[in-house]
């Protein structure tokens with residue numbers, strides 16, 4: 496194993512906050528880092544390579560060891576249940592998972608339909624509540640489901656609450672708070688402990704800053 500540290504960065508909304516945090520931790524990221532369409536970006540003076548992946552795929556790259564470290568939302572960690580270590584709460588991309596629906600909707604008593612991008616999280620939540628539901632997996636625009644009659648309720652991310660409000664939906668139950676986490680491949684954690692410890696230390700200093 497070389498000493499190069501490969502970090503899987505999520506494209507999309509976590510990217511900017513994560514890049515900002517790395518810069519605050521004094522990693523010299525190249526200016527084109529933010530605009531480039533390249534999917535592999537080397538920072539040779541830091542001995543770091545970044546790979547840019549879809550947020551849900553970051554854990555896959557880290558679990559398979561092709562990335563040593565990654566940044567992933569806790570929502571993804573809960574849903575994917577992968578064999579990776581979660582070493583640091585970066586406290587960025589704060590949001591929460593909630594159950595929502597139309598106000599005063601009459602629920603189907605037998606097995607209400609719940610649309611979500613998080614079928615495992617939703618199933619275990621309703622199981623714990625002792626409620627039998629039918630889960631319908633969607634990949635986005637979850638708020639559409641109750642409006643169009645596909646589902647009685649949804650389980651989705653809420654941040655500002657604007658998407659719920661603009662679609663006439665109300666929050667019914669708060670499931671759990673979500674932030675992004677630094678995750679590590681277990682083998683890399685042993686083999687590249689110095690580089691990973693340094694990354695954790697430098698990021699720890701700028702959390703919440």
Ligand SMILES: Nc1ncnc2c1ncn2[C@@H]1O[C@H](COP(=O)(O)OP(=O)(O)OP(=O)(O)O)[C@@H](O)[C@H]1O
Nearest residue numbers: 506507508509550551568569570588589590652654
């Ligand atoms: N509205 C939000 N506000 C803050 N953080 C959010 C919000 N929505 C999602 N997140 C967090 O950011 C992560 C990435 O979200 P993003 O919307 O970039 O990707 P995605 O929806 O998984 O991917 P895509 O839409 O590209 O398939 C999520 O896993 C979650 O942790």
Ligand SMILES: O=P(O)(O)OC[C@H]1O[C@H](OP(=O)(O)OP(=O)(O)O)[C@H](O)[C@@H]1O
Nearest residue numbers: 635636637651652653654655656657658
């Ligand atoms: O409370 P808010 O600040 O309105 O944010 C919540 C919305 O953000 C996310 O969707 P995203 O924009 O990622 O789109 P998606 O529906 O394609 O997942 C989430 O799934 C909600 O729809």
